[in-house]
Amino acid sequence: MRARDEFWTAVGEVLDPEVPVLSVVDLGIVRDVREEGDTVVVDVTPTYSGCPAMRVIENDITEALHRAGAKNVRVNTVFHPVWTTDWISPDARERLRAYGIAPPSGSAPVATGLVSLQRGAEVVACPRCGSRRTELRSEFGSTACKAIYYCTACSEPFEYLKAI
C-alpha cells in the first residue's frame, strides 16, 4: 500500500548530494514509496548507470526513513521506465537555475537513429545573466549529468544539466 505521508515527506527531504537544491523526489528518481508489512519499500531509478551518488542517496533515504519511524527499509533499484530530465518539475528547474546550474532546456530529445555529426539545436540560457549567447565547451562536466557551457555575454563558464 502507499506509504503514509510522513514517510513520503521524509524521503522528499533527502537532497541530491551533488545538487543540494533538489530533493530526490524533485529529480524524479524516487518512483514509489510503499509499505509492505512493517517494511517501507522505496523504488529508485538511477540517473546515470555509473552515478556515484546513488549509493549515498540510498543510504540517506534509509536513514531518513528510520528517523521518521520506519522499522525496516528496503531500497529497490528499478530500470523501467528509464529516467529522464523531463521529470524535473518547473519549480525545481527554477531552483537549479538560481543555484547556478542551467536547467535542461525543453524536453529530452527523442533518441533514435545515429548521432554522429548531428548537433542538437539546444539553446541554453546562462543561469547568471540570462543571455542565450552561450556555447558548449564540453559535453561532460563535473558529474555525468552535466555539460560545461560558456556565456559570451558575461564571460562566465557554467554547468548545464543535460536533457536526456
Add this chain to the structure above:
Amino acid sequence: MSLTAFLLRLGDDRLILGHRLSEWCGHGPILEEDIALANMSLDLIGQANLLLELAGKAEGQARTADTLAYFREAVDFRNALIMELPRGDFAFTMARQFLVSVFEVLHLERLQTSKHGTLAGIAAKAYKETRYHARHSADWMLKLGDGIAESHQRVQAALDELWRFTGELFESDDLERGFVTQGIAVDREALRAPWRAEVAHVLTAATLTVPDDGFMQRGGREGRHTEHLGHLLAEMQIVARSFPGAEW
C-alpha cells in the same frame, strides 16, 4: 548458466573498456577532455556493474559484480579483444571509442526491446549514455582527421591498427543465436552494414580513409586474450585481491 555466459560478454566489454578509459584520469590532453574521458569511463563501469550483477544473479551462485570483476582470471573474461588493447595515444583511444560507440549505439538501440525486462532497462539507460560517447568521439575524429598533419597521421594509424579488431564485435555463436531467437539478444550480424555506413560517413567527412577489411582477430569471447589483458587485470584487481572483503 548460459544466460550468465551471454551477460558476461556484455558486462566484460564495458568493464575492460571503462578501465582503459580510466587510465587517462589525470593524463588528459586538456582539462575538459580529462573530465570527459573519466565520465565515459564511469558510464561504462556503471553499466558493467549492472550487467555483471545480473550475470551473477542469473547464475545463482552468490557471485556479485565485484567477485566477477575482481576474482576472475584473464581466461575467464569474455570481452572482445578491441576493449583490452592498451590505451595508446589520444588518437588511438578516441578512434577505438568511436568504432565501439557507433557499434554500441546500434546494439543498445535494439537491446532496449529485449524480452529480458531487466536487460532491456539497463540497455535503455546505457543507450542514452552511449549516444553521448558516439557524438563526442565522432567530433574528435573530425578534429583530429581534419586537423593538422600529425593529428591526421596519428588517427589514421590508429584506425589502421584497430580495424582488424572490429570483426569480433559482429561475431555470434550458437549460444548467442539461441538468445536472438528468444528475443533476448540482438543479432550482431545485422549491425554490420549500418555500422560500416556510419563509420564511413564520419571518417570521410574527417578526410580519413576507411581501412580495408582483411584478416580479423578473434578469441576474446572464448577467453583467448592478448597479453595486455593480464597486465590490465593485475592493476584493476590488486586492491580487491590483497584485501579480500575490504570495504571503504
